[in-house]
Amino acid sequence: MSTPVLTGGCQCGAVRYRVQGAVVNAGVCHCRMCQKAGGNFGMAYFGAPELIFTRGTPSAFESSPGVMRGFCAKCGTPLFMRGADGPYDMTVGSLDHPDELPPMKSQIGLESQSRWFRDLANVPAYPTSAAYDGREPGREHSFQHPDHDTTVWPDPS
């Protein structure tokens, strides 16, 4: 069975990537460094031993010696974490289709795990349209890169 080719990038589309081979070690890290890097409760990553950047070059912050965290300088999207000469651990949310990722297998960094993250399933849930009279707000005026590769970007039309 063939697996889909995974592509992704930042929100503005200045940086795009393609995963060449199999992904490994998909999961969530709850540690405080991943939290703060992502401004969030935990970061979801997948390992991509073979990866190429197909547009642009990420910026990176060395969050501790030898460990780089990549992001887009033009829109801020967190893109990866990478140890010295190690494989890229890419952010799941930067994928064009995060639900095509093989199942996530592990949660680590549990010392900082938020109980709010654990209990999400018990919190009331609403669709985006609930707040906008059934419309999809902003979609028609969005500057977000579409969830597929493009030959020219930004769209000149």
Add this chain to the structure above:
Amino acid sequence: MTEAYRQLARSGGCQCGAIRFHATELRDNPHVCYCRMCQKAMGNLFAALVGVRHHHLTWTRGEPAEFMSSDLAARGYCRDCGTPLYYRAIGGEHLSMSIGAFDEPQTIPILYQFGIEGRHPALLHLAAIEEVGTTETNMPDEVGPIRDTNHQHPDRDVDHWP
């Protein structure tokens, strides 16, 4: 009566510490958003956000960069380390701040989930993703050096940084 979590003055900032902020009061809407725009802006499964009215927020160090994600909204981030800091509707009365950027994010509750059309299926079965362990147990040789040498801003205000 306003809930206690809202009245607690709080600080926060980006990972590298180039940007710091102080909020004197939160709005009553801490939530996660799964919409595809929040996902891609955060590079994550969702954004965790809480509103802070403009007059309750002070940027105490540095100024965020902004990306206009649509004609209707801008997203603030640190240009030096990338931490996503906020979403704001143009002309709105508050910034939706990234909860994880606050120094003690676990003290902010999550009251609702939004944009569930974009919720990743894994989040419906979170218990099926094995809880493997803490950083201390998984990386016993690295955890000390990381703690002692990392370049992340501490979870408190400091007079001088770096």
